[in-house]
Amino acid sequence: MPQDETPQLKATAPLRRRGAAMRRAVLDATVRLLAEGGLEAATVAAVAAAAGVHETSVYRNWGTREELLREALADYTDQAMPLPDTGSLREDLRRLLTALGAFLDTPEGPALLHLSIAPATAETRSGRDAYWADRLTRAEQLLHRAAARGEIRPDADPRAAVEALMSPLFARHLLLGEPVTPAFVTALVDLVLDGLAPR
Amino acid sequence: MPQDETPQLKATAPLRRRGAAMRRAVLDATVRLLAEGGLEAATVAAVAAAAGVHETSVYRNWGTREELLREALADYTDQAMPLPDTGSLREDLRRLLTALGAFLDTPEGPALLHLSIAPATAETRSGRDAYWADRLTRAEQLLHRAAARGEIRPDADPRAAVEALMSPLFARHLLLGEPVTPAFVTALVDLVLDGLAPR
Incomplete structure (x- = not known):
């Protein structure tokens, strides 16, 4: 040999x-x-x-x-971030965001993000957009399950919620250079569930 | 000549x-x-x-x-996005996000975002992080004013709110390739103010 x-x-x-x-x-x-x-x-x-x-x-x-x-990245990310199903939306969202934060700290996370923001042709851009749309639609399932349990308001917008929860983690990696701490994940989930206005 | x-x-x-x-x-x-x-x-x-x-x-x-x-970009963005002061947090946030969405649709917006995500040395990275931290701290003023008016809960986290509101606009430009519509701005502001949970 x-x-x-x-x-x-x-x-x-x-x-x-x-x-x-x-x-x-x-x-x-x-x-x-x-x-x-x-x-x-x-x-x-x-x-x-x-x-x-x-x-x-x-x-x-x-x-x-x-x-x-x-x-390859869709397959990998969906394995790295399995959809939790604990019966509590607050806990499901905390687990999903914790897994997303951990994923973004691996070498694959930045590779995926930078692949997504690289200059794109019309063809690769439509593929990229479909990739992200799929990931968001997948995460929306947590909200649809919670709606079926009566945990969220009937007029809630699941897509806006998923974007408000996941985008800050991307922005911390891409723009702010700040870590996604457990305290930040909890603050974000509590904010989106409870809102800013007094109850 | x-x-x-x-x-x-x-x-x-x-x-x-x-x-x-x-x-x-x-x-x-x-x-x-x-x-x-x-x-x-x-x-x-x-x-x-x-x-x-x-x-x-x-x-x-x-x-x-x-x-x-x-x-140059900090000066430009702060001029493009003056902090509104309407007396209503919901209206202030709608105006700020509408201005941010419009800014991201100009040539300067993507230039700023791509400057921010370009490979950075330790020195340029600390400058970039400071730039974004300054922009977020500036936007937090809207929430501090609202807190003084009793419009938000005393235990609300202004920083998490600012990130939940602004990051989805960055992510739509960088990752999703989706437009920031007036309907999306309204949905996002309503979500962060009112929360997902039934009231």
Whole structure:
């Protein structure tokens, strides 16, 4: 065996993986490369090599690099932030925001945010917008469940609530450079549930 | 007079402006260049030429290009978003967010946001963080006035409220690619004032 053949390449010879296992290996490799080397590192060639598949398999399954990156990050974020279902909206929201804050502190979090704000063509922009719209719609489920339990006002706007809760965490990372503390998560959830006005 | 001397250069011969007029000309030129050509266009040399001052005057007054850009944008944003004082917190917040939404739709808005998220050295990052902290502290004044009028609960967290109100507008521009509509501004203000929980 040549000296320069790495264990990783040995374990992932091209075309040995198919179907769901191939998709899993490619998605995981994409997130790993993004985390280690940023956007530049996650080329289709590098992903294919790391996952042990041919580049053509990547293009056949995802079409474009942008689509691959988006699916890999959507898959990863939805696993990193499972939707809680504790029976209490306050507790559900606290857990969701705590998980989002922790995610933004991993290398993958900034990679995702910077992918999202990179200069976009019309095509990648529509994909990016769809990615974020999907994440928000997913989080809105917590509010729909709470509405069914009578925990929120019938005229409440779930979309505005999700944006008021999640956007400050993005802004702290992107603009303020401030940490998302447990105290901030609690203050934000209490604010959105109870409002500023006296009761 | 040479053919290639432009009217602009004629009107702003170096060293003709001093003190407050010089500072005003430099700050205005900085924002104009940012709006027209992005960050790359707003070099100290280009700003000095457009304002009709020597580069040394810029360095003497602002120290670094980063400091100049930040002061120019802080000055511009505070003028673009004067703090309303209508006597009603709901109306004050609606006006502030409407002005912020309009500002983000100008060329200067994205320039400011992208300046803020560009890769930062420790020095420019601390300046950026101070810039945003100043803007938030400024907006908190609306909440302190409302507290003095008894319009909000004594235990309300003004900083969390300001972040819950302003961050969704930044996130719509940076991540979602969605417009800040009057309906969204109203929904956000009503949410933060009234809360999700039934009253």
